[in-house]
Amino acid sequence: MCSIGEDDFGDEGGTHSMVAGSQPSGIALSPGECSKCDISSDELFKINFRTPECRDCFLAYARHKFRAALGAAKVLPRNAEVLLVLDGSAQSLVLLDMLYYAQTQNTFKRLHCNARLVYIEDQPLQGNEPTDLKSLEALSRRYEAFEFHVITLGSSVDSLKLLKDYFPGAEGSNELVQKLSHLRSLTSRQDYLKQQRKNLIAAVAKKLQCNHVFDSSISVDLATQLLTSIALGRGGSAALDVSLLDDRLAAGIKLLRPLKDLTEQEVLFYVHAQRLEPLIKTNSQYGQEQGEAASLQNLTSAFVANLQKNFSSTVSTVFRTGGKISEVTHPEQSKCSHCQSALDTELSDTLLAIEYSRSVSEAGVRLYENSEDPEIVSKRRMELGDGLCHACRRIEAEFENKSLS
Numbered sequence: 001m002c003s004i005g006e007d008d009f010g011d012e013g014g015t016h017s018m019v020a021g022s023q024p025s026g027i028a029l030s031p032g033e034c035s036k037c038d039i040s041s042d043e044l045f046k047i048n049f050r051t052p053e054c055r056d057c058f059l060a061y062a063r064h065k066f067r068a069a070l071g072a073a074k075v076l077p078r079n080a081e082v083l084l085v086l087d088g089s090a091q092s093l094v095l096l097d098m099l100y101y102a103q104t105q106n107t108f109k110r111l112h113c114n115a116r117l118v119y120i121e122d123q124p125l126q127g128n129e130p131t132d133l134k135s136l137e138a139l140s141r142r143y144e145a146f147e148f149h150v151i152t153l154g155s156s157v158d159s160l161k162l163l164k165d166y167f168p169g170a171e172g173s174n175e176l177v178q179k180l181s182h183l184r185s186l187t188s189r190q191d192y193l194k195q196q197r198k199n200l201i202a203a204v205a206k207k208l209q210c211n212h213v214f215d216s217s218i219s220v221d222l223a224t225q226l227l228t229s230i231a232l233g234r235g236g237s238a239a240l241d242v243s244l245l246d247d248r249l250a251a252g253i254k255l256l257r258p259l260k261d262l263t264e265q266e267v268l269f270y271v272h273a274q275r276l277e278p279l280i281k282t283n284s285q286y287g288q289e290q291g292e293a294a295s296l297q298n299l300t301s302a303f304v305a306n307l308q309k310n311f312s313s314t315v316s317t318v319f320r321t322g323g324k325i326s327e328v329t330h331p332e333q334s335k336c337s338h339c340q341s342a343l344d345t346e347l348s349d350t351l352l353a354i355e356y357s358r359s360v361s362e363a364g365v366r367l368y369e370n371s372e373d374p375e376i377v378s379k380r381r382m383e384l385g386d387g388l389c390h391a392c393r394r395i396e397a398e399f400e401n402k403s404l405s
Contacts, residue, residue, distance in 0.1 A: 027272060045269050055273050062262065062270050066098045067111070069258045075245050076212060076256065082115045083210035084146070085201055087122070088131060088279030092216040093139075094270045095259055099214065100143050113212075117146045118160070118204050120197065121168075122153040125176065126286055130168040135279050137163065149208070154196070157203040179399075186287045186295040188395045191232055193286055195339045195392070202249040213255045218262045220304065223315045226322040228300045233391040237341035242322040248340040263315075336389040343389055 032044045034054035041054035053061070070076050084099060086092045102111035123130055140148040140163055148163040154176030176196065183189045205213050217225070222242040229238040240246045246255040259267075271278070287295060292302040307314040334343045388396055 027269065045273070047265060047269070058269060059273055062094075062266055063098055063101060065261050065266075066095075066258050067102065069244060069261055070111075070256070073244050075254070076111075076113060078112045080113045080212050081208075081210040082113045082212045082214055083201070083205045083208060084115055084117045084214045085216070086117055086119045087216070088119070089216065090271050090276070090278045091218050091221075091259060091262070091267050093276045093278055094262070094267050094274075095214060095216040096139075096143060096146075097270070097274055097276060098258075100145065103145065115146055115214075116149065116208050116210060117143075118149045118151060118201075118208075119163075120151060120153050120200070122197075122286070123280070125153055125193075131279055133163075133166070133168060135277070139279075149204070151200070151204060153193075153200060157200070157207050160204055160207060183395065183398045185398065186290060187232070187297065188398050190285070190287050190295055190297045191391065192395050198249065198255075198339070201255075202251060202253050205249070205253045206251045211253060213249065213253060215255055215257050216259055217257050218259050218264065218267060219319045220264055220308065220315050222257070222260055222322065223318040224301050224304045226318060227304065228297050231296045231300060233394065234339075234341065234389070236389075237339075238322065239325040240341070242319065242325075248335075250340060260319075334387070336392055337387040338392040338395075339389060341389050343387075 027043065027045055031040060031042050032052060033040050034044065034057055035051035036053045036057040039054060043055060044052040045055065045058040046052045047058075050061075076082075082099075084096060086096060096117065099111070099115055102109075103113070103115065104110075119131070119136060121131055136148070136150070140146075149160055150163055150166040151157070151160045154174075176193075180189045180193065183192060201213055205211075225241045226238055229235060229241045234241070237248070240248055242260070244257055244260055246257070249255055270276075285297075288298055288301075290298070292298050304315065304318070335341065336343055
């Protein structure tokens with residue numbers, strides 16, 4: 001069985017900002033001889049812990065990581081219906097190009113699946129101009145084998161349109177902006193938005209009759225997400241946040257992360273080698289412009305980036321540690337109605353202790369006057385919960401007489 005060695009994994013040093021048009025460090029524009037195929041090349045690619053190689057050898061290496069991630073786990077059945085989520089970032093274009101290449105090979109090497117693509121428009125939500133339709137149309141012409149759809153984040157799944165029928169607008173995003181305004185902290189707004197995005201992806205996949213979704217998260221994204229999930233109180237489901245397969249989406253739809261072993265440096269090199277043009281200049285997320293200390297997510301992202309800059313193996317260590325975590329669940333365990341994770345209130349002694357303290361502080365001596373055990377009261381309150389996990393319940397508490405749905 002083919003595997004990716006530790007030497008091939010992420011030690012990209014200080015490469016952190018994937019800015020379109022910039023020249024990635026590690027690419028030599030002077031001619032030289034490829035160490036793999038011994039053919040002279042005008043452009044050599046030098047990845048840490050690998051010898052300089054030509055464009056074709058580098059592309060073969062990067063595409064091998066994509067195929068190895070899917071092939072080793074055998075999570076994608078033959079002729080599966082796949083929805084590829086495009087957000088305009090460099091890594092999402094890399095995933096699109098890799099999938100296109102894998103489907104245009106001969107019968108023996110071809111990745112046998114039927115893929116559709118959805119572009120989720122979220123720029124108006126961040127206060128930016130909508131994505132240039134001409135860029136999307138040029139992308140659809142380059143990858144004409146795929147069916148391109150567009151939908152605005154925050155809108156109903158019924159507003160899903162084919163690219164040729166889509167007209168830029170803010171439908172649905174205004175309502176989402178209003179909901180976000182009812183949340184006091186940026187931490188809750190970013191967490192809520194992430195869950196809304198996942199729910200929209202599941203709804204789109206169901207409408208297009210796709211049972212699998214390809215997500216373009218790479219190693220640094222997943223390392224950051226692991227630490228963020230733990231900080232937000234989602235530690236019980238953190239394993240699924242970084243694994244290749246995430247089965248928490250509604251309607252039994254499975255989310256796959258085939259680029260999980262790629263590094264930022266490899267993404268930059270791939271973009272340069274294939275002359276890809278990201279639709280957004282930077283990978284900024286909602287709320288990142290407010291600074292590192294504005295939310296737990298921003299702080300965690302800055303923390304990981306800083307460690308990676310000074311200790312180049314940090315992302316690899318965190319990411320691979322997350323991959324060894326196993327989720328502890330029971331088949332009959334209930335799911336959170338918002339994020340679809342297993343309800344941690346049924347397993348966590350810590351949450352029971354928190355609810356115990358709340359019961360005592362709210363009821364005080366009345367618990368003892370009524371001869372009720374505080375522990376029994378706290379357990380009953382957890383059992384009569386609103387079907388939300390601990391993290392989603394914290395978001396719910398910030399809404400002003402509103403619900404998450």
